[in-house]
Amino acid sequence: NAGVTQTPKFRVLKTGQSMTLLCAQDMNHEYMYWYRQDPGMGLRLIHYSVGEGTTAKGEVPDGYNVSRLKKQNFLLGLESAAPSQTSVYFCASSYPHALMNTEAFFGQGTRLTVV
């Protein structure tokens, strides 16, 4: 019963370094999301995907790229990390929202610090 798994859980990067956050879900969900959460800001949507091979921009996409090559995986990339990207990153997945009661399931988060 893994649900949504994020790796890594913690990371410290130097400014300008790159990294990829991996999100994996085993619930056969179509939709996947990446959010960042900063104090007092709630969760802000970075990018999302409605199916394998498709991605779309959310509220704060700048500085990030994503890929959904396989249905179960959604990758978030930082090409050149900046201190402003220090945050907690959450991945989520869900069924299509035509189902009114659909629930989003979250990973446990990745705490990223850029120094």
Next chain:
Amino acid sequence: RKEVEQDPGPFNVPEGATVAFNCTYSNSASQSFFWYRQDCRKEPKLLMSVYSSGNEDGRFTAQLNRASQYISLLIRDSKLSDSATYLCVVIHSSASKIIFGSGTRLSIRP
């Protein structure tokens, strides 16, 4: 203006009190509404869906007012374990985005 707005709190109430939060949304195309709960340093988890007719789950009651574009959450007989941040969530009918409010922090004191 943010698409989903909540009073950030914190709400600090005694155990046993009744507390209510509101959340307003700006996009009239919003279709589905939820309340999530987030404990400190944990991931958000679904608390309850919000239906047009209003719905109740134990001590929790959620209501939706489409005309005024707000949803509410009422917690009766609050427990210490209710201390958390409560996130209002809105899903659009035309897009697949799940939009979160910034959360309302609730602290229940003995």
